[in-house]
Amino acid sequence: MQEREIILRLSMGIAAQSGHEDTAVTLMRNADIALNAAKAKGKGRYERYQPQQHAALSDRMDLESDLARAIERRQLVLHYQPSVRLKDGVLLGFEALVRWNHPRRGLVSPADFIALADETGLIVPLQRWVLGQACADGRHWQIQFPAAAAMQISVNVSRRGLEDADLVTDVATACTAAAFAPARLVLELTHGASLKGNDALARLLALHESGVRLALDDFGAGSAPLTALRDLPVDIVKLDHSFVARMGANATDATVARAVIDLGNTLGMMTMADGIERAEQFSALRGIGCVAGQGYFLSRPLPAAAVERLLADCDAAGVELRLPSLRLDKVS
Numbered sequence: 001m002q003e004r005e006i007i008l009r010l011s012m013g014i015a016a017q018s019g020h021e022d023t024a025v026t027l028m029r030n031a032d033i034a035l036n037a038a039k040a041k042g043k044g045r046y047e048r049y050q051p052q053q054h055a056a057l058s059d060r061m062d063l064e065s066d067l068a069r070a071i072e073r074r075q076l077v078l079h080y081q082p083s084v085r086l087k088d089g090v091l092l093g094f095e096a097l098v099r100w101n102h103p104r105r106g107l108v109s110p111a112d113f114i115a116l117a118d119e120t121g122l123i124v125p126l127q128r129w130v131l132g133q134a135c136a137d138g139r140h141w142q143i144q145f146p147a148a149a150a151m152q153i154s155v156n157v158s159r160r161g162l163e164d165a166d167l168v169t170d171v172a173t174a175c176t177a178a179a180f181a182p183a184r185l186v187l188e189l190t191h192g193a194s195l196k197g198n199d200a201l202a203r204l205l206a207l208h209e210s211g212v213r214l215a216l217d218d219f220g221a222g223s224a225p226l227t228a229l230r231d232l233p234v235d236i237v238k239l240d241h242s243f244v245a246r247m248g249a250n251a252t253d254a255t256v257a258r259a260v261i262d263l264g265n266t267l268g269m270m271t272m273a274d275g276i277e278r279a280e281q282f283s284a285l286r287g288i289g290c291v292a293g294q295g296y297f298l299s300r301p302l303p304a305a306a307v308e309r310l311l312a313d314c315d316a317a318g319v320e321l322r323l324p325s326l327r328l329d330k331v332s
């Protein structure tokens, strides 16, 4: 038998008795909580139990059990952020962004629960609900506002969401149930790493084959590597907002932004910038050939009712949909 060296790494949680009321069970539970904290901080280390770790863990457990019921209790809502073509301000579509209307915590941002949904697997029903709702809303707007027929609706798919074996079926079911054309649906991938030879890659190829368009989200940051451009049938590249934020102030960021836009345009993909907050960023991005964009300068994410008012205004304004708030003559 071949000898092999096995390297073990150890994580440790330490709990000390703080008073006579501590039972063996309490001590073991506290050590376990400290062990979880050690693992969460990167493994291979030790943590001593602190009472606030218990509070954080029970808060997380509360959030987890609330999230499990959020869908059936109809507490999830979608807000939609418009994206426009930078050269003329024509509205291209909307990105669906989930929010959780929590009875005690108020409107909870996805930054505070998507990671939890990913870790617990709750992302699967959540993603199914988002797909169904976004396709239904998209179809409703297409019927109400014929000029909106060509608009695209984008839905974010997380790393764990991509691992869901039912993703292809769920997308097809959502499109069919709402009579929403798959070609109008964009899936935004925040994680393009290690897809090669993986089931997720086969799923994305099948989705693309069905007409769904794929976007690489947060490109340049996050973890979508250049190989994702080679391995995946990418239709849209979304430049990460961190580059947009620093474009004016930092020469390196401006160069990277230009390189990403050049790369996307050369590969025949639609280039889009995220997080445009100011007129200068809008014109700088347009100047380097970025085709589309979204951000607070154009519009914040809107509840569905506000999208309808926006589409009604756009429809009244002309054949092509334009954001009424966008005055291109004010942008150099």
Ligand code: C2E
Pocket (backbone or CB within 6 Å): 081, 096, 097, 098, 109, 110, 111, 114, 127, 130, 155, 156, 157, 158, 161, 188, 190, 217, 218, 274, 275, 276, 277, 294, 295, 296, 297, 301
């Ligand atoms: P993302 O896909 O990169 O979405 C863009 C985020 O930037 C949104 O935050 C949006 O509100 C925000 N944003 C848009 N314009 C601006 C701007 O000009 N300035 C700044 N500072 N921020 C801007 P939000 O809605 O909090 O979503 C955060 C992230 O949560 C999303 O990032 C996405 O990764 C994830 N997420 C949201 N909805 C879903 C969902 O339904 N499923 C999954 N898997 N993830 C989602």
Ligand code: MG
Pocket (backbone or CB within 6 Å): 095, 156, 188, 217
């Ligand atoms: Mg996105």
